[in-house]
Amino acid sequence: MFASTFDNLYLDNIVWEMIPACQAPLDITLLSATDTMATIGWTNNNGSTVSSITYGPVGFDPTMTGTTVAGGADTATITGLTGETNYDFYVTQDCSATGDGLSTQSGPLSIQTPCAAIAAPYFVDFENFSAATSGFVNDQCWNEISSGAYDWAIDAAGGTTSSNTGPSGAFSGTTFMFVEASNGSNGDVATVLSRAVDLSALTAPSVTFYYHMYGAFITDLTVAVSTDNGATFTTELTITGQQQTASADPWEQAIIDLSSYAGQTVIVAFTTSKSTMTGNTYEGDVSIDDVSFDELPTCNDVSSVTVDSVTADSITVSWTENSIPPATAWEIIAVPSGDPAPAVGTSNATSNPFVIMALTAETAYDVYVRSDCSTTFVGPITATTDCAVIVPDALETFDTFVPNCWEEASDGDLTTGPTGFGSGDWSSEEFAHNATSGGGAVNINLYRDVASDWVISPLYDLSAGGYELNLDVAVTDYNSSAAGVMGSDDQVVLVYTTDGTTWTALQTWDVSNQPATAGETYNDALTGITSATVRFAIYATDGAVDDAGIDYDFHIDNFQVRTPPSCPDTSNLTLVNNTDVAATINFDSGNATSAGNYEYSLTTVAGTAPAVSGAWTDVAGAMPNVTYTINGLTAQTEYFVHVREVCAVGDESAWSTTPINFTTDCGAVTMFPAATDFTNNVPNACWSEAGDGEIATGPTGIGASNWKDGRAYTNGVGTVVPSNVMNLYRLGDREWLISETYDLTSLTTKVLTVEVAVTDYAFSGTSTAADTGVMGGSDDSVDLLITVDNGLTWTSLDAWNVGNQPAVTGDSYFYDLAAYSGTVQFAFLASDGAADDTEDYDFHVSRFVVDATAGNEDIALENSVSLYPNPVSGDLMTINLGNVPASQVSIAIFNTLGQQVMTREFDNVSNNTIVMDNLSSLTSGVYLLNISNGDSTAVKRFIKQ
Numbered sequence: 001m002f003a004s005t006f007d008n009l010y011l012d013n014i015v016w017e018m019i020p021a022c023q024a025p026l027d028i029t030l031l032s033a034t035d036t037m038a039t040i041g042w043t044n045n046n047g048s049t050v051s052s053i054t055y056g057p058v059g060f061d062p063t064m065t066g067t068t069v070a071g072g073a074d075t076a077t078i079t080g081l082t083g084e085t086n087y088d089f090y091v092t093q094d095c096s097a098t099g100d101g102l103s104t105q106s107g108p109l110s111i112q113t114p115c116a117a118i119a120a121p122y123f124v125d126f127e128n129f130s131a132a133t134s135g136f137v138n139d140q141c142w143n144e145i146s147s148g149a150y151d152w153a154i155d156a157a158g159g160t161t162s163s164n165t166g167p168s169g170a171f172s173g174t175t176f177m178f179v180e181a182s183n184g185s186n187g188d189v190a191t192v193l194s195r196a197v198d199l200s201a202l203t204a205p206s207v208t209f210y211y212h213m214y215g216a217f218i219t220d221l222t223v224a225v226s227t228d229n230g231a232t233f234t235t236e237l238t239i240t241g242q243q244q245t246a247s248a249d250p251w252e253q254a255i256i257d258l259s260s261y262a263g264q265t266v267i268v269a270f271t272t273s274k275s276t277m278t279g280n281t282y283e284g285d286v287s288i289d290d291v292s293f294d295e296l297p298t299c300n301d302v303s304s305v306t307v308d309s310v311t312a313d314s315i316t317v318s319w320t321e322n323s324i325p326p327a328t329a330w331e332i333i334a335v336p337s338g339d340p341a342p343a344v345g346t347s348n349a350t351s352n353p354f355v356i357m358a359l360t361a362e363t364a365y366d367v368y369v370r371s372d373c374s375t376t377f378v379g380p381i382t383a384t385t386d387c388a389v390i391v392p393d394a395l396e397t398f399d400t401f402v403p404n405c406w407e408e409a410s411d412g413d414l415t416t417g418p419t420g421f422g423s424g425d426w427s428s429e430e431f432a433h434n435a436t437s438g439g440g441a442v443n444i445n446l447y448r449d450v451a452s453d454w455v456i457s458p459l460y461d462l463s464a465g466g467y468e469l470n471l472d473v474a475v476t477d478y479n480s481s482a483a484g485v486m487g488s489d490d491q492v493v494l495v496y497t498t499d500g501t502t503w504t505a506l507q508t509w510d511v512s513n514q515p516a517t518a519g520e521t522y523n524d525a526l527t528g529i530t531s532a533t534v535r536f537a538i539y540a541t542d543g544a545v546d547d548a549g550i551d552y553d554f555h556i557d558n559f560q561v562r563t564p565p566s567c568p569d570t571s572n573l574t575l576v577n578n579t580d581v582a583a584t585i586n587f588d589s590g591n592a593t594s595a596g597n598y599e600y601s602l603t604t605v606a607g608t609a610p611a612v613s614g615a616w617t618d619v620a621g622a623m624p625n626v627t628y629t630i631n632g633l634t635a636q637t638e639y640f641v642h643v644r645e646v647c648a649v650g651d652e653s654a655w656s657t658t659p660i661n662f663t664t665d666c667g668a669v670t671m672f673p674a675a676t677d678f679t680n681n682v683p684n685a686c687w688s689e690a691g692d693g694e695i696a697t698g699p700t701g702i703g704a705s706n707w708k709d710g711r712a713y714t715n716g717v718g719t720v721v722p723s724n725v726m727n728l729y730r731l732g733d734r735e736w737l738i739s740e741t742y743d744l745t746s747l748t749t750k751v752l753t754v755e756v757a758v759t760d761y762a763f764s765g766t767s768t769a770a771d772t773g774v775m776g777g778s779d780d781s782v783d784l785l786i787t788v789d790n791g792l793t794w795t796s797l798d799a800w801n802v803g804n805q806p807a808v809t810g811d812s813y814f815y816d817l818a819a820y821s822g823t824v825q826f827a828f829l830a831s832d833g834a835a836d837d838t839e840d841y842d843f844h845v846s847r848f849v850v851d852a853t854a855g856n857e858d859i860a861l862e863n864s865v866s867l868y869p870n871p872v873s874g875d876l877m878t879i880n881l882g883n884v885p886a887s888q889v890s891i892a893i894f895n896t897l898g899q900q901v902m903t904r905e906f907d908n909v910s911n912n913t914i915v916m917d918n919l920s921s922l923t924s925g926v927y928l929l930n931i932s933n934g935d936s937t938a939v940k941r942f943i944k945q
Contacts (some may be wrong), residue, residue: 022046022095022103030109031075034229035083035116040109042091044074050094053078055087058110062090083116084141114229115141117196117265120205121294124194127173131156136177141195150184150274152177152192155287165215166285168247179272181215181284191271193230197293198265204324205258206296207268210251210289214244217275217284223256226267233269243304251289252303255322257296299323299373302330305381308353312361312388317381318353319369327371332356337364337382348372361388362404389459389532392467393562395657396457399440401428405458413452414495414503414539424453426540431557431658432474432519433481441557445478446490449546457536460561465530468564469494471538472658473509474519474555484552486511489543492554494522498531503539509554519555521571523590526561536561558657565654567591567647570598573656576627580635580665586627587656589645596620597646600630601655602639610642610655635667636685668743668823673851675894675928675939676739679722681709683848686740695785695794695829699736707737707830713757713767713844716809717866720766722941723844726828727761728780731836737845739826741790747852750817752826753939754784755847756800757810761840767808773841775805779833782843784815787825794827800843810846817850849939865931871943875920879931881912886933889914894928901927919944 025042032039040053053076056066069078071091081087090107118141129139136144136153144152156175160166162182170176179190199205211221220240224233236256243252258266272286300322308316315334321327330349333342334356359365366380387405402408408426409418431441444453471494477484486509494507506524509515515522538556568590576584585600596618601610618626633639640659646652666686676683689707690699711725726735744750758775759767767773781801785794797815800806817824828845864882881889886909893902901922906914922944929940 020103021100022048022093024103024106025051025074025091025093026106028089028091028106028109030111032229033111033113035114036081037077037079038081038087038089038111038113039075039077040089040091041075042106044093046093046095046098046100046103048093048095048097049073050097051076052092052094054090054092054105058086058088058108060088062088062105062107066090081113083113086110086112115195117198119198119200120202121292122195122197123290123292123294125173125290126154126170126175126177129154129175129177131175136192143193145191145193146184146188148184148188150179150181150188151190152270153180154178160285160287162282162285164280165218165283166247167212167214167244167249167251167287171210171212171251171289176212176287176289178285178287181217181274181286182282184274186274186276186281189271189273191269194268194270194291196229196265196267199258199261199293200263200265202262202293202295204296205262205293206255207258207291207293208253208255208297209291210253211239212244212249212251212287212289213239213242214247214249215242215283215285217277217279217281218242218286219273219275219284221286221288222269222271223254224269224271225258225261226269227261227264230267230269253301253322254303255297255300257324258293259296296324297322299327299371301374301376302369302371302378305367305369305378307367307381307383310383310385312386313357313359315356315359315365315367315383315385316353317356317367317369319378321352321371323371323373327373329372330354330369331372331377332367332369333377334359334365334367337366337380337384339366341366341377341380342368359385361385387458389461390561391461391464394460394560395562396559397440397657398428398442398557398559401426401440401442402455407454407456409454409456411452412454413541414493414505417497417501417503418454418456418537418539424455425451426453426455429553429555431472431555432476432517433479433553433555434518441472441555443553443555444492444540445551445553446487446540446542447478447551449542449544451540451542453540455538455556457559460534460536461532462526462529462534462561463532466563467526467529467561469506469524469526469536470558470560470562470569471522472519472555472557473515473522474517475509475514476517476553476555478551478553481517483517485550486514486552486554487542487545487547487550489545490541490547490550491543492538492540494524494536494538496529496534496536498529498534500533500535503537515554516572518574519557519572521558525564560657567645567651567653569653570626570643570645570656573641573643573658573660575641575660575662578633578662578664580667581633582629582631583633583639583641583662583664584627584629585641585643585660586625587643589621589624589626590653591645591647592622594620594622594624594645595647596624596626598626598628599644599646599652600628601642601659602630603659604637604639606640606661608640610644610659615646633664635664638663666740668741669850670743670746671900672747673849673892673894673930673937673939674742675930676848677722677926677928677941678724678846678848679709679926681707681724682737683724684740688738690736690738692734693736693829694734695783695796698787698791698794699738699827705735705737706733707735707828710764711762711767711842711844712765713759713771713808713810713846714769715757716769716807721755721757721810721844721846723757723846725842725844726782726830727840727842728775728777728830728832729761729840731832731834733830733832735830737828737830739848741823741825742850743823744817744821744850749852750820751851752797752815752817753812753847753849753851754815754845755810755812756782756806757808757844757846758800758805759808759842759844761842767842769809771808773808774839775800775802775841775843776839777802777832777837778835780837780839781831781833783829783831784813785827785829786820787827788820788822790823791825797826810844812847847939851937865938865940867929867940867942871945872919873945875917877916877919877942879914879916879929881909881914881931881933883912886912888933890932891916892930893922894930895925
């Protein structure tokens with residue numbers, strides 16, 4: 001009889017009895033309540049018309065205590081209650097009229113009476129409320145009504161818990177009320193009710209409060225008023241969406257006119273809801289603070305000051321007027337951002353919105369507003385004026401990137417225009433990767449098939465017409481000044497727009513039309529472009545084809561829009577070559593009827609304004625290419641050169657925008673003896689080095705080699721000798737140490753003295769005589785070379801190898817240069833040959849002197865002379881000539897630049913000892929002491945401290 005599926009049924013407290021003659025009332029409920037009165041109702045099962053109600057504190061025993069009052073058939077109103085108090089109510093039905101006596105008691109019904117209405121004025125700042133980050137229910141007669149975990153809370157921690165929403169602190173004090181939007185579910189509603197406020201004492205009542213609504217997912221805040229103890233509400237204010245844009249933004253004040261509720265008791269409801277949108281809905285915290293019921297202020301601060309729009313010279317602002325009656329005049333001021341708030345306004349505005357005029361372009365301002373009846377400015381609201389429309393002439397040199405009022409964009413094409421503003425692959429770089437290009441420039445590296453990047457100019461007003469555009473462009477290999485090649489479908493396009501939507505090409509560069517490696521100047525006459533709103537852009541794309549091996553940089557610089565000058569500019573200024581005393585330059589004339597008259601400016605300080613240093617006349621013609629050599633320069637000097645064309649007296653072109661920058665070569669040494677100090681590598685600015693090359697081909701890879709400093713060896717008399725050193729141990733080294741040039745013209749006899757040594761390998765420090773250094777490489781060699789034709793050919797003067805190696809304590813070698821005249825140059829070429837031997841040794845060069853004499857006497861004097869003290873810090877130094885007899889001695893002291901700084905002549909030398917004085921006049925550094933006794937010469941190094 002039973003199915004196979006069972007449900008559960010539970011029963012309890014089953015009583016079998018006679019039905020009472022007077023049944024107990026059922027379903028006791030609260031019908032209404034005030035702070036002093038409660039009306040309750042129930043179900044009457046007897047038809048009785050009277051009842052009794054017993055009430056008392058929660059938990060009282062109605063059979064023993066309590067207060068009993070009469071009630072009706074199914075309702076009763078109990079008076080004399082106390083506000084905000086908990087009560088229990090019991091009901092007994094009275095059936096005496098029918099002879100059935102009294103029913104049993106039903107109950108209890110437990111209630112809490114509402115708070116008594118508080119008389120206005122009433123102010124609450126929530127400072128004495130209990131902090132609760134969620135679950136606020138009732139405090140000081142404020143009640144929260146929530147549909148779930150999304151509810152009002154009290155914050156006393158200095159800010160809400162979620163990021164990107166809520167204030168950084170209370171409007172006043174440390175505590176405020178807020179809704180924590182990270183709680184609950186989308187669509188939940190939270191309402192908090194104020195306590196009841198009796199407005200009878202106010203003539204023109206109002207409620208004011210401060211609110212903070214920062215968060216992208218804020219819905220709204222609704223404020224409603226009830227006069228029937230919360231049964232119904234009338235909406236008086238709705239604030240929609242976020243009103244602040246940062247936690248630290250100031251709170252706003254709301255003022256609600258309650259004049260229509262004068263003489264009544266009201267409850268105010270604050271309601272908000274959680275966003276139903278998809279996203280970070282926790283960014284929706286709504287906060288209130290400092291709620292006040294008081295007389296409606298007649299002069300109130302404005303609120304919701306908003307920047308509506310900006311131009312280059314104006315800011316339009318609007319605000320909410322709160323005075324009663326509304327103000328019709330306001331004071332408004334804009335001050336540079338960060339300046340102190342004003343004491344008085346400077347604009348007497350009679351309209352809302354209002355346009356603040358005569359501002360400076362590209363400037364941040366703080367805006368303040370107040371009604372003319374108020375003494376309090378509201379603000380600041382910060383706004384930055386737009387860039388001014390440029391009326392040519394104007395030049396952008398890209399010294400910074402992105403330049404002010406320019407933009408970049410990372411996407412879009414010539415049909416859509418730029419998109420993805422604010423980023424891109426264009427970047428700051430020297431023009432054509434030339435360190436002497438004279439300042440900033442911009443380039444983009446194109447090597448894939450994804451780039452679609454823009455550099456976008458400010459607006460130009462070309463309405464006057466007759467302007468031209470100039471732009472320097474170049475293509476180089478990636479991160480190099482070497483030539484580069486554009487990809488098969490790559491393009492860089494110079495475009496313009498007059499409406500911000502349609503872009504028109506002025507010039508396209510591609511693989512068949514790419515700029516020169518060193519750069520060139522593009523010129524466009526801007527024919528027919530007379531709009532007052534012209535914007536230019538350079539658009540770069542590497543197309544759809546990913547060209548293998550293509551990796552290059554496209555450069556732009558010196559973007560200029562101007563009225564064409566009567567004397568056209570020169571362009572494409574480059575350095576052809578330079579020597580120690582001359583520089584050859586090349587450029588293009590822009591003059592179709594050039595008479596060939598030019599001027600140059602030659603300066604030695606970067607950034608110096610160009611001025612005429614020289615002039616010349618060249619070949620006349622139509623836009624000729626001009627080459628000119630500037631003579632009379634100083635060796636080892638940095639120069640900056642500008643050029644311009646002279647079309648007529650008083651009618652010159654502008655100086656070239658970017659100078660060429662170069663340093664002249666070293667001049668040949670002409671003062672002898674010329675000794676080199678090898679403490680540093682390279683020894684001085686006129687020596688050089690190279691990392692490859694054979695004797696037959698000369699050095700290659702100029703500027704770097706494996707020669708190094710930081711090493712020394714101990715010579716035969718125990719002196720530590722600093723050196724340039726080359727470690728030979730592996731296959732493939734071809735390392736050059738190249739001297740400065742020497743002009744031998746003034747010497748009748750010519751001798752080169754060198755000292756070299758071979759020691760064991762050491763990374764640094766000093767080798768001693770205990771070394772067993774051996775040039776063990778079977779085909780290793782170090783050659784001493786000479787050239788008489790500026791390095792075109794080299795000849796070996798000597799070669800050190802396994803059969804001819806110097807000692808570990810160093811050997812001096814002397815080379816008669818009688819066969820050479822004019823200018824010569826020397827080099828040491830260290831090679832470990834073609835065989836990969838197991839050798840590992842250091843070859844040192846420590847002495848290199850070009851002079852008029854040398855011989856065995858020199859060696860004796862060199863080995864005998866000693867200096868004390870060395871280093872010398874005072875005024876005196878003793879020179880001991882050892883066992884070399886001398887009655888007359890000449891002394892010359894040279895600095896490391898080869899400049900003679902002191903000489904002495906000594907007659908009647910006794911005990912082969914000389915005392916040099918006045919050394920305190922020398923600056924600190926390394927010096928070379930040249931000693932001659934008439935028969936021989938020696939050079940010693942000392943340090944002046």
